[in-house]
Amino acid sequence: MSISLRQIRYFVATAESGQVSQAAVNLSISQSAITTAVKELETIVGAVLFERTPHGMELTTAGRQLLSHAYDILQKVDDVASLHLVTSGVKGKLTLAATYTVIGYFLPLHMERLKRQFPDIDIQLFELNRESVEEGLLSNRYDLAVMLTSNILNPELQTEKLLSSQRRLWLPARHALLAMPSVGLKEVADQDYIMLTVDEASHTSLKYWSQTPYTPKVSLRTSSVEAVRSLVANGQGVAILSDMVHRPWSLEGRRIETVTLRDNIPSMDVGIAWRKQVDFSPAMEAVRTYFRRTFNIPH
Structure with missing residues (x-):
């Protein structure tokens, strides 16, 4: 075999x-x-x-x-x-904006592939918050953005979703909730909660909490995913975060388990964005085509 x-x-x-x-x-x-x-x-x-x-x-x-x-x-x-994507005919400069979560947990692999496939495209990458990315796209300071498209508010921007990352409950190993046949926000509300704030995570979290009678018992707010990971693994609280940023071990080598909640928790959508009616340069088209083919997005 x-x-x-x-x-x-x-x-x-x-x-x-x-x-x-x-x-x-x-x-x-x-x-x-x-x-x-x-x-x-x-x-x-x-x-x-x-x-x-x-x-x-x-x-x-x-x-x-x-x-x-x-x-x-x-x-x-x-x-x-990806050999069919490599072409010496695509040249130029492309300014690419990305938000914190995307640049840390999604983009590095794709940047490496893009540089190999399009060696003559000078991709300049910028990390910004959502508001700055939106403003930069509208003012033509950035050609494209890779970001949490589920957070975009401006109707002047066009988006294309690449993937949806489900949000789940993070728990330390042997936590009591792991033994329950079903866990929802009702049970989570009884636990100390670590609230991530970066990339508007706290705003998104409170949106789905507000649709229930329950409120998270927030013990700490932090902009660091690694801090959330360590705190959860060490039994200091629980959190609800996406699969994209989940890793099964903390920096201390302690286990982090995940549970799918019975409540309707929205996914975290990652995609590309650009200004509506913009004329795509060859470099922009090449990068968009790369992402479409990678994630099987129909043209």
């Missing part, structure tokens, strides 16, 4: 999320498909890749070695898949 790309992708997703359930959600497939692929891969390589614990999937020594090779394999596949 030969190794398939499907097995490699499912293995990487499980290693990165630390949970079969989370990997299945991230890939929009069933948990059984993940489990089967990992077992097949373990049979092929002749080694156990994960230690299965009550709190998730932890890589073994063999698993860590394979993960390094798996990243190389997927990188080569991406290179081959």
Whole structure:
């Protein structure tokens, strides 16, 4: 039996999320498909890749070695898949604005790919808050923006959603709410709550809280996702944040679990934005085409 790309992708997703359930959600497939692929891969390589614990999937020594090779394999596949985009005919300068969450948790990989695929496009990247991005697009200071399109308010801007990242409840390992069959904002309201403020996260949070009879018991407001991660992992409170910024371990190496809430929590939408009626330069068109093809957005 030969190794398939499907097995490699499912293995990487499980290693990165630390949970079969989370990997299945991230890939929009069933948990059984993940489990089967990992077992097949373990049979092929002749080694156990994960230690299965009550709190998730932890890589073994063999698993860590394979993960390094798996990243190389997927990188080569991406290179081959993007060959049709590489053209020396696209040249010029492009000013690209991005908000904090996007530049920290979404954009770096795509910037690296864009620079490889379009070496003659000089992409100048700027990190700004939403208001500054909107103003900059309208004044032609920036050509395009990659941002949380769910936050955009100005009707003079055109947007194109690339992905939706579900928001879930973050909990420390062995938290009492993990044992409950169903968790909603009613139960969350009884817990100390860590409120993220960057990229208008607190404003978005209060919008969906305000549609319920409950109020979060905020113990701390912070602009740092890493602070939220560490505080939750160390049992100082809970938080509701998107899958895009979730990592299963804090900087101290402590576990962070996620729970899907029964309430209707809006997703965090990431996309590109530009001024309506703007004439797209070849560089702008190349970058927009890259994102459309990467995320299977129809033209």
